Amino acid sequence: MTKVKTLADLKKLKDKLQEKVKLREKGLDAENHVQIKVAMATCGIASGAKVIMEFLIEELDKRNIEAVVTQTGCMGYCFAEPTIEVTLPGQTPVVFGYVDVRKADEIIEKYIKNGELVDGIIPQNYETIDNN
Amino acid sequence: MKELSLHILDIVQNSIAAKATRIDIKVVENPDKNLLTITITDNGSGMSPTALKQATDPYYTSRQTRKVGLGLSLFKQAAEQCGGRFKIISDPEAGTKIKTSMQYKHINRQPMGDIAGVITLLASSNPDIYFRYEHKTPSGKYVFDTLKIMKVIENISIADPNILRFIREMIQENLRNINTTT
Numbered sequence: 001m002t003k004v005k006t007l008a009d010l011k012k013l014k015d016k017l018q019e020k021v022k023l024r025e026k027g028l029d030a031e032n033h034v035q036i037k038v039a040m041a042t043c044g045i046a047s048g049a050k051v052i053m054e055f056l057i058e059e060l061d062k063r064n065i066e067a068v069v070t071q072t073g074c075m076g077y078c079f080a081e082p083t084i085e086v087t088l089p090g091q092t093p094v095v096f097g098y099v100d101v102r103k104a105d106e107i108i109e110k111y112i113k114n115g116e117l118v119d120g121i122i123p124q125n126y127e128t129i130d131n132n
Numbered sequence: 133m134k135e136l137s138l139h140i141l142d143i144v145q146n147s148i149a150a151k152a153t154r155i156d157i158k159v160v161e162n163p164d165k166n167l168l169t170i171t172i173t174d175n176g177s178g179m180s181p182t183a184l185k186q187a188t189d190p191y192y193t194s195r196q197t198r199k200v201g202l203g204l205s206l207f208k209q210a211a212e213q214c215g216g217r218f219k220i221i222s223d224p225e226a227g228t229k230i231k232t233s234m235q236y237k238h239i240n241r242q243p244m245g246d247i248a249g250v251i252t253l254l255a256s257s258n259p260d261i262y263f264r265y266e267h268k269t270p271s272g273k274y275v276f277d278t279l280k281i282m283k284v285i286e287n288i289s290i291a292d293p294n295i296l297r298f299i300r301e302m303i304q305e306n307l308r309n310i311n312t313t314t
Binding site: 004005006007009010011013014017018040041042043045046050053054057058061068069070071073074075076078 | 138141142145149195197198202203206246249250253257280281284285286288291293294295296298299301302305306308309
């Protein structure tokens with residue numbers, strides 16, 4: 001058997017992180033976080049939402065942006081999946097559609113870092129057409 | 133949906149929506165018997181007998197945002213297209229159990245995909261839910277248990293990117309060790 005990571009290794013990592021977390025907690029303010037929700041219903045998952053979520057978690061950490069990335073259900077924009085909802089501190093949420101890795105990168109660099117709007121926003125007043 | 137792990141990710145969303153606090157995911161590979169089974173069990177709010185009957189109907193959904201519900205239908209199709217079976221047992225008191233079987237070597241059997249990534253995402257996005265994931269092959273068995281993880285990391289968040297990276301690699305390495313299907 002080759003060497004595999006165990007819970008004991010996790011303990012070591014935890015002890016290492018503990019120090020960093022202590023430093024961070026001082027400046028930690030929930031309202032200063034960027035919040036991102038990735039739509040993860042059948043439509044989202046089938047269109048690649050998992051990869052987008054992993055990309056966001058990884059890249060936001062690498063680029064030192066304090067953000068919370070969570071999952072949400074289908075927002076009714078199945079045609080535009082993967083969709084993500086981004087809430088900058090103190091601002092109204094913005095929903096982006098057709099988010100691939102390139103788009104996600106653009107959203108981080110332009111919208112999250114500079115507040116600059118990018119293509120692919122689903123207008124808030126958009127409503128699903130109901131034929132009944 | 134092109135990978136079995138993505139079906140698992142999708143079906144577990146139903147368990148989360150049903151307010152489950154414990155979710156068990158079990159994958160058993162048995163190439164000698166040409167059999168692969170996936171079982172997902174939760175202790176959520178379950179389904180009424182009427183809802184249960186319609187659950188795999190693509191035009192049935194319990195949600196309001198759209199008129200179709202494809203998750204279970206697609207998973208059922210994924211099983212049946214490779215000579216397998218799909219079964220749901222649900223009880224509003226106890227929760228829901230979904231069991232699928234597939235012919236391991238069937239040409240239509242979907243690949244497993246990134247199951248380590250799926251389990252990691254589920255565990256990190258739902259820290260209040262107890263996940264237990266078991267994967268069995270002829271070479272052995274691997275069990276991932278979020279209670280054990282929580283005990284070790286204590287006050288560090290399971291959503292910490294460093295922890296996530298670690299967990300994903302730990303699962304990957306353990307699965308490689310028991311020669312799981314890709």
